[in-house]
Amino acid sequence: MTPYQPTEFAVTVRAADARTLRVAVCGDLDFETTDAFALAMYDTLHVHAEEHGPTLRDLHLDWAELNAFDSSGLSALLGLRRRAHAAGISLHLHHQPDFLTRMLQVTGIADYLTQRAHPDGRASAPSAATGQRESAPVS
Known part of the structure; x- marks a missing residue:
């Protein structure tokens, strides 16, 4: 069995438009890296807002090069979701490793993280009766 080799943590902007x-x-x-993640995402969102104003609507996170994820990472991701939705930004998760998908399913927050945000900071919530999305305030 090959011993685990940690990879240097990095958050990289791959593409951006308004x-x-x-x-x-x-x-x-x-x-060990959640503070760096939170700071990098805060800085990224701040720089984007300075350059483009409050026009950002979609934040796509690519997890293809993620090696490990624990409850601290989950907490940081939830914090990012709260900040993003308050600004009307929807999160999109791409190329999730199985361990990340499993954690999001076990904790029951996969749908919560990727709810569509409204520009005024409200989230779309599924309707219990129809399964269709309706406007609902974010709490």
Whole structure:
């Protein structure tokens, strides 16, 4: 068995325009790197807002190079979701490794993270009766 080799943690903006950001997360998102992740995402969103104003609507996170993810990473991702939705930005998760998908399913937050945000900071919530999305305030 090959011993685990940690990869240097990095958050990289891969593409950006006024309405969309594409960001790749590389390495381990865990207790040791969650502060770096939160700061990198805050800085990325801040720089985008300074350059384009409050036009960002979609934040795409690419997890293809993620090696590990723990509850601290989950907390950081939830914090990013709260900040993004308050600004009317929807999160999109791409190329999730199986361990990340499993954690999001076990904790029951996969749908919560990727709910569509409204420009005024409200989220779309599924209607219990129809399964269609309706406007609902974010709490």
